Amino acid sequence: MFSNSTKYAIRTIEYLLFNKEGGKNTVGALAKELDIPQPYLSKIMQQLSKSKLISSTKGRGGGFYLSEENMKRPLIDIVICIEGKNVFRECVLGLPECSDDNPCMLHEHFKKFRDSLRQSVCKDGIKFLLSTSQSQKP
Amino acid sequence: MFSNSTKYAIRTIEYLLFNKEGGKNTVGALAKELDIPQPYLSKIMQQLSKSKLISSTKGRGGGFYLSEENMKRPLIDIVICIEGKNVFRECVLGLPECSDDNPCMLHEHFKKFRDSLRQSVCKDGIKFLLSTSQSQKP
DNA sequence: GGATAAAAGGATATAAATATCCTAATTAAA
DNA sequence: TTTAATTAGGATATTTATATCCTTTTATCC
Numbered sequence: 442m443f444s445n446s447t448k449y450a451i452r453t454i455e456y457l458l459f460n461k462e463g464g465k466n467t468v469g470a471l472a473k474e475l476d477i478p479q480p481y482l483s484k485i486m487q488q489l490s491k492s493k494l495i496s497s498t499k500g501r502g503g504g505f506y507l508s509e510e511n512m513k514r515p516l517i518d519i520v521i522c523i524e525g526k527n528v529f530r531e532c533v534l535g536l537p538e539c540s541d542d543n544p545c546m547l548h549e550h551f552k553k554f555r556d557s558l559r560q561s562v563c564k565d566g567i568k569f570l571l572s573t574s575q576s577q578k579p
Numbered sequence: 580m581f582s583n584s585t586k587y588a589i590r591t592i593e594y595l596l597f598n599k600e601g602g603k604n605t606v607g608a609l610a611k612e613l614d615i616p617q618p619y620l621s622k623i624m625q626q627l628s629k630s631k632l633i634s635s636t637k638g639r640g641g642g643f644y645l646s647e648e649n650m651k652r653p654l655i656d657i658v659i660c661i662e663g664k665n666v667f668r669e670c671v672l673g674l675p676e677c678s679d680d681n682p683c684m685l686h687e688h689f690k691k692f693r694d695s696l697r698q699s700v701c702k703d704g705i706k707f708l709l710s711t712s713q714s715q716k717p
Numbered sequence: 718g719g720a721t722a723a724a725a726g727g728a729t730a731t732a733a734a735t736a737t738c739c740t741a742a743t744t745a746a747a
Numbered sequence: 748t749t750t751a752a753t754t755a756g757g758a759t760a761t762t763t764a765t766a767t768c769c770t771t772t773t774a775t776c777c
Contacts, residue, residue, distance in 0.1 A: 442580060442581070442662075442666060442671055442689075443580070443671065443756085444734070444735090445671070445673075445734080446734080446735080448671075448672045448673050451672055451684060451685065452672050452673075452674070452683075453745085455672075455683070455684045459748080464751095467587065467752085467753065468754075469626070469753090470731065473634060478735085478736060478737080479737095480736065480738070481735065481736050482736050483755085484735095484736090486754085486755095487712050487754080487755060487756075490754085490755090492733075495693075497753095497754060498641075498743095498744080498753085499742075499743045499744060499745045499751095499753060499754045499755075500744020500745060500752070500753055500754075501740090501743090501745040501746065501751065501752040502743065502745055502751080502752075502753075503743085503753050503754065504586065504753075504754085509762080514768090516684070516685070516688075516746075522774090524580075528728055529581060529758060533580055533581065534581070534586045534589055534593075535583075535586050535590075536590070536771095537736085539599075544708065545590075545593070546589060546654070546704045546707070547589065547654070547696075548591045548656075549707070550692060550695045550696060550699070550762090551580075552694070553691060553692065553695070554688060554691065554692035557688045557691070563690070566684045569682075569684070569687070570682065582764070582765090583764080583765065584764080586767080589722060603723090603750045604724065605724090606723085607723090616766060617767090618766065618767050618768070618769080619766050620766075621724080621725085621766065622726090622765095622766090623743075624724080624725095625724080625725060625726075628725090635723095635724060635725095636723085636724080636773090637722095637723060637724045637725075637771090637772075637774060637776055638722070638723055638724075638772090638773045638774020638775060639721065639722040639776065640722075640723075640774075640775060640776085641722080641723050641724065641773085641774070642723070642724085643724085654767080667732085667752040680751085716752085717731085718777105719769080719776105719777090720775105720776085720777080721774100721775080721777095722773100722774085722775080722776095722777080723772100723773080723774080723775095724772085724773080724774100725770100725772070725773090726765080726769105726770085726771075726772090726773075727769085728767105728768085728769080728770100729748095729765075729766100729768075729769095729772095730758070730765100730766080730767070730768090731756100731764100731765075731766070732749080732763100732764080732765070732766090733761070733762100733763085733764070733765085733768090734761100734762080734764080735760100735761075735762070735767100736757075736759100736760080736761070736762085737756100737758105737759080737761085738758085738760090739756105739757085739758080739759100739776105740755100740756085740757080741754105741755080741756075741757095742753100742754085742755070743752100743753080743754075743755090744751105744752085744754100745750105745751090745752085745753095746749105746750085746751080746752095747748100747749085747750075747751090
């Protein structure tokens with residue numbers, strides 16, 4: 442469904458949410474903790490950073506973290522940042538003529554998923570997870 | 580979101596639904612009509628056929644079509660047939676420990692989408708499309 | 718039975734996603 | 748001010764998905 446890159450991106454942001462007290466997180470630490478190839482994650486973090494979905498400071502003692510602004514971004518932006526502009530704008534089956542008035546077979550199914558990602562922001566991750574689960578890492 | 584192969588598979592099955600009076604459809608005709616590379620579609624049809632999601636007859640005058648049995652298959656089976664066994668069984672973010680009790684960030688969002696594909700069968704495509712739209716090809 | 722039209726299947730080429738490597742820029746600490 | 752640790756960025760390798768080609772099998776028509 443999602444590309445590896447997108448999965449890595451969401452998982453990393455999810456991790457940063459839980460560790461916001463921890464301050465800066467280096468790519469090395471994140472890659473180890475999340476079991477993601479380090480240089481590859483590095484590229485993804487660069488991309489997310491350019492799109493202002495995460496924040497970073499360079500140099501010794503630097504690393505990645507989430508600002509308050511970052512946390513307000515909708516989840517759908519993470520997917521769009523990695524998979525490209527049109528993933529959620531165009532038809533899930535790739536039909537140019539697909540629309541609400543002229544829907545493809547999966548139009549309604551997919552619309553609900555897309556809208557749910559559009560409506561919830563990164564911050565909700567904590568709220569959601571804390572309300573349905575005791576802890577992510579027991 | 581979906582791979583090209585999956586999109587092609589769903590679109591082709593959707594087309595077969597609308598043309599079930601037409602009898603057999605050759606790969607050549609389908610590829611032309613749906614604007615899909617012919618030899619590639621041929622491979623996909625083979626795969627769908629093996630999984631009994633579509634039916635075929637070989638030889639002159641042969642082609643592909645949907646049997647009543649085929650139409651009873653849930654949409655999710657098409658995706659699983661092409662993208663592989665676990666797309667919908669495993670966590671959308673690839674986390675091994677993700678579950679209803681210990682959900683990942685996208686667990687609930689994705690669950691609804693997955694379940695909607697599980698609940699509707701190919702046949703519903705017609706019902707759904709005819710009830711929301713005049714016609715797919717005006 | 719021979720010619721023709723179709724799916725089935727194996728082998729291979731091409732493009733894209735995934736992953737790695739190396740160097741530069743930046744910052745903090747020693 | 749040198750050294751170490753970090754992100755940023757360019758260049759390249761590897762793997763997987765996408766696509767094509769060619770042969771074989773099966774059925775129909777003449």
